[in-house]
Amino acid sequence: MRIRCCICTCLLLAAAVGLPRAAGAAGVTAARATDFLDSLGANSAIAARGETLPKTIACAKYLGIRWFRAGIEGDVPLQDFVELHKRAGVRFSWGLGSGGTDIAKLTQTARPVAAAGALLSFEGPNEPNNWGFTYQGQAGGRDRSWLPVAKLQRDLYTAVKSDPVLKKYPVWSISENGAETDNVGLQFLTIPNGAGTLMPAGTKYADYANVHNYIYHPNSPAPADDKTWNAADPTPACKVDGLYGEYGLTWARHYPGYSEEDLLTLPRVTTETGCTIDGPVTEERHALNLLSMYLDQFKRGWSYTAVYLLRDRVDEAGNQQFGFFRPDYAPRKAAVYLHNLTTILADGGSLRRPGKLNYSIPGEPATVHDMLLQKSDGTFDLVVWSELVKGTNSVTVHLGGPYAAVKVYDPTIGTAPVQTPHRVNSLTLTLSDHPVIIAIPAHSAAHHQTQRGQGQAE
DSSP states (O other): OOOOOOOOOHHHHHHHHOOOOOTTTSSEEOEEHHHHHHTEEEEOOSSSTTOOHHHHHHHHHHHTOOEEEEESSSOOOHHHHHHHHHHHOOEEEEEOOSSOOOHHHHHHHHHHHHHTTOEEEEEOOSOTTTSOEEETTEEESTTSOSHHHHHHHHHHHHHHHTSTTTTTSOEEOOSOGGGOSSOOSTTSSBOOTTOOOSSOTTOBOOSBEEEOOOSOBTTBOSOOTTHHHHHTOOSTTOOSSOHIIIIIBOTTTOOBOSOHHHHTTOOEEEEEEOOOOBTTBOHHHHHHHHHHHHHHHHHTTOSEEEESOSBOOSSSSSOOOOSSBOTTOOBOHHHHHHHHHHHHHOOOSOOSSOOEEOOBOTTOOTTEEEEEEEOTTSOEEEEEEEOOSSSOEEEEEEEEEEEEEOEEEOTTTOSSOSBOOEEEEEEEEEEOSSEEEEEEOSSOHHHHHHHHHHHHHO
């Protein structure tokens, strides 16, 4: 067992320091569990490149992911996207793909997807540093001028926002804009005054920054503590292709973009991340990385995150071993662990306004992170995770209780509680390399006692 719970009796603590404040009065405001689940996505060819629609539906439902990166690249019928949404509840970012420039086709094909309730967003061209194209008669991207790239993204944004049906959907920027060869201003969502870019101030490109912050990078090639936490870092401390290198100071030519302070709140998504199973990245390490990566991304301000890939490619040289699923659709450990996490956090209702929980983790180590979620029935799910390659962290979580009972889950073990401590106001956890979830009732035992006392007095 990788978890150790130490149960503290509430009466002694209450006598010593008084009853804790109610969760609604002070403390940490929760995020909706559904918002976290909605952020979980993957890259998939849906029903092409050796993938089949029935298998993709089954994979999406098993994982509990909520969106796919998609668009007009490939030969997948629009009805397949609608059916995938109907059967698995997923939505789609709708993009031009690699080298695509047909904005009219992009918006035209998006309309039936939107009508089905399956459209999430629009996305600009994929990695123009790798996939150059010609737009309006001018070749651009790669090592050429990026003016054609900038004009294409500007025109895509204008086309979406001028469409009465599609204008409500956000536009995500291009990926790998940090490679721009000339300063066309793609390091901004809207070019500000005084930026000195080739495109004019006021040019609107996107509503969200779009990054491919793969977990392993030449600057950070090996497993390390806080590996995925660092990949999600929006500051210059990030060692991979992160937000700063794309929108703060571009990594290729060092064109300035947003300040470090502005990057902290810049709307952002990841349309590709992940890692391949190879060498020190075993199937277990791959699974742990993807599990903590999703948590880190949401915790650090990324609205949506898509893993590359849903299933290993079978139409490219070699077996890339990126996928949640093997080529025969057998689930890897990453699929099992994510299935367990999304099952534990599943919420079929709607929470209008998240509440607060007055919890704390005194002396929380740098490699331990926490995130408070809440379900529509009021239950708080406190996710606590460590990102150590070796060893353990011991932390004590003060719940702001006391509580008659809580439940502790470990997604690397299964979907049932691994412990159900009673009469508890704090837990001591021994953490290593993965998350645990503490399910906490909406009201403490003290709250219920107070409510009963008030009822009797009345």
